[in-house]
Amino acid sequence: MKKKKLIRVFSTVCLFFLLSTILAFSPPAPHDTIVKITLLQINDVYEITPVSGGKEGGLARLATLRKQLAAQNPNTFMILAGDLFSPSALGTAKVDGARLDGKQMVEVLNAAGLNYCTFGNHEFDLKEQPFRQRLSESRFTWFSGNAFDRNQKPFPNVKENVIFTVTNASNQTARIGMIGVTMTKNKPDYVTYLDPLEAAKKQAQALRGQVDILIAVTHLPLEDDVKLAQTVAGIDLILGGHEHENVQVWRGANFTPIFKADANARSAYIHQLTYDVETRRLQIDSQLQPITDKIPEDPETGQVVQRWVDLAFGAFKTMGFEPGQLVVNSPVTLDGRESTVRNYPGKLTDLIAEGFLNAAPGAELAICNGGSIRIDDELPPGAISEYDIIRILPFGGNVVSVEMRGRLLKQVLDQGRANKGTGGFLQTARVSWSEEKGDWLINGKPLDQRRNYKAAINDFLITGNEQGMDFLNRKNPDLRVINENVMEVRRALMAQMQKEFGQKK
Template identity: 50%
Template sequence: MKRPFVMFLMLFINLIFYLMLPFVCLGDFHVTFLHFNDVYEITPVSGGAEGGLARVSTLYKKLHKENPNTISVLGGDFFSPSAMGTAVYKGDSLAGKQMVDVLNAMGLQYATFGNHEFDIKESQFKSRMAEAEFAWISSNVFGSDGKPFSGVKESVILEFTDNDSEKTFKVGIFGITLPVNKPDYVEYADPMEIAAEQIAKLKDKCDFLIALTHQNINSDEKLLTLYEEIDLLLGGHEHVNYQRWRGGFTPLLKADANVRSVYVVDLRFNPDSGKTVIVPQLVPINDTIAEDPEVKTVVDKWTKIAFNSFLSQGLNPEEEITKTDEPLNGLESDVRTGTTNLTSLIAKSMLIPYPDADLSIYNSGSIRIDDVIPVGMVTVYDVIRIVPFGGKVLKAEIKGSLLKKVLDQGNTNYGSGGYLQYAKVLRSNRGGWIINDIPIDINKTYVISILDFLASGKEQNLEFLNPSAEGFKVIKDGKGKDIRKLIIDEMKSGLVQ
């Protein structure tokens, strides 16, 4: 219900803006921002109907033609995770190499870090930073030595000059990332404290101040409320679009993940009055926009490299598995808060190798597709996108008391990757657990089919489930089955149709 209203509101704002255009002074500065965030796939998504960086590139070129003062910014999360990023090329996984190359081809200008930039190994991260031809703005992320990573600026000031009047318009941008993903090679400073520092440094040097952020919406709203010096917030991290306003004048904008949409922000500044008019427009990226052939060539190159890698792992990405007559829902907001037809299909597939298992169980965070596979043909590549990290399905024995603790914690992990998915498990109205139609017996030992990651002790808040946990034993009958191949088998059995 929210979206039609927002769309209507935006149309209304745009209409007012264009009606006002004749009254805008000729001496005004006009700057356009193209903003996007959380992009994992270089190709279109939703079965080709939405997204695709080659389409964004077409829009960017058009905007640039209309207004040479067009600036592109990316609000973080693009090195990882993706299906293509797991493909092996020249002895290492791509780990975002394909994404950086495509963003370079598009001519992206500025980016800030998202938490997923630090999913990859330090050596891979350093390579990606060296390959990136765009500039980085980050005020609160540092290397383990406490210094900014090479080539990263804590802020930038963009200066636009009117040749006739010699008047200038200065736009300051600082970058903030939520401090949640911390491998050894990364240090964070407190986002709010650093924002205060940056604002103090920049406010007298610029006419307009932008916070380019990657943090949750509540933190972004807090940032805007605390610091009225911020004139525009361009954000990321959420995968759905947001448009919120502080006092009706200062917008907080986020676009949809995987460039299902981008934000185009028109900014007019009057140097005499010092006043600015901001008009944001959420632009859907879909098949009505042609793909930029130059960028598409680069996208196709990496797609081919990745597909060859999957072929060498025994997975033919282009192989057609089955036709689905219902959309398969792998949206992160749904799989981390409940069950969908896709989460159930995966849980069921895990029972194939162990038909005697009392239940199957896995962490929802292993599903990374964040997309809906539309009605029609499902390919092996879709399965790689569903579980890009793969994983082995193991047979294990678990004491009822420990199983109950695991299931309870799974519920507590609502909204995160440790939210659990299962087959042959139900929650009764009174909150108890029903296993294979019988209430859980804490003294019984259950046979389960479990994904190796969940059994390893690496899942957040579920570390107590690990190979040395009392009452838990992985049965070493072979090395386990590849989850991707089991999903393919389950789909082939025709249960999807």
């Protein structure tokens, strides 16, 4: 053994001197033609703190990951594919007389090192003045090729597209172009849209000759991202949002990759782009990185997060809530993910609907829209705080007691069923669908379109503003409001939890 080891050492030493001699008389190495770029992709971020009982997400953890990637490659850029201003529980808090409306998100993402962002449809939940204020507070670059102001001009501090140059150690460069497009679902009067696919096509044609790599950052349904890959030539990579669950597919003639991460920074995509400036070949290696409690929090970003949590909690206290107060200890997981509450009933939605029902004396059934539930998180068994209740129903509002004709009730329930997969999907109590009868059952009996039913319903639903339910409003002769202010919806949920799970201890 000792002899073999010595031979290995001797051979290594000889090889070292041999290589040194060869290198000394070799011509200089050619310039490195490879430029490497790292992209850290997130989308649909509404929470600055960790979710899933602290196990997942958290923007201070994301900031740590960004710093780690930048240490490996200075050409590292963090990109957000839309949705950060709204909705969030903290965003509903009033500080200095005004709702935060995403102010906390912008400041934390500034600290975390976000570089580029395009609009999501929920950016336009905000009224114009706070929307413009959030843009002015952003240290990162906004860009959009299809969402403009009411005069069809770019909003202040928003570019129509982005071009930037990266350089390697040999001063070889690559130019990256990015175009951004957003779905046209949310239409306040201060926004005008171009068709996203037509806008992307126009932007791609304009940029393709100017850049080496072309990236589309989108906030579109997946089917529209697929159409983009199939119909717009020259796009190398699509970084998308909106779905809230991670996606990776390849579509189109050139198998354009489409990626989406999980909402609330439960995960992030790391894209390693390797570009050869001589051959003009691009290689893309992508990895889905879970953001978990195994990643330490960045202290600087963590301080910014805590500051906003403290400010918001103080505001909630002035509204009569105690955010840190225990409501109940839940024995089960409460699933508030969008993929659940907009498609199926579950324990959490049952608690909400039953809470409405029990709050309204004489109610025979209860109805609420799945879109009012915005937590998009699973609460594990254990402590449920008042802040968790605010996260579940951040918009608040009242339970309203109404009397509605059976024919109207059927119309409402039919539309709610048709709205499956959207915020207009209805969660109910004492209502079921009979496949055998092909009809609705109220308390186990077939719905009678001729009789009146007393129902508990959230106030938003009778504004006529839910998808496909413009008929459900106070002017409808088949609807009579009995009591506008039965109970605040969050108080009703807390009462129901305590009824089912026992009083707080």
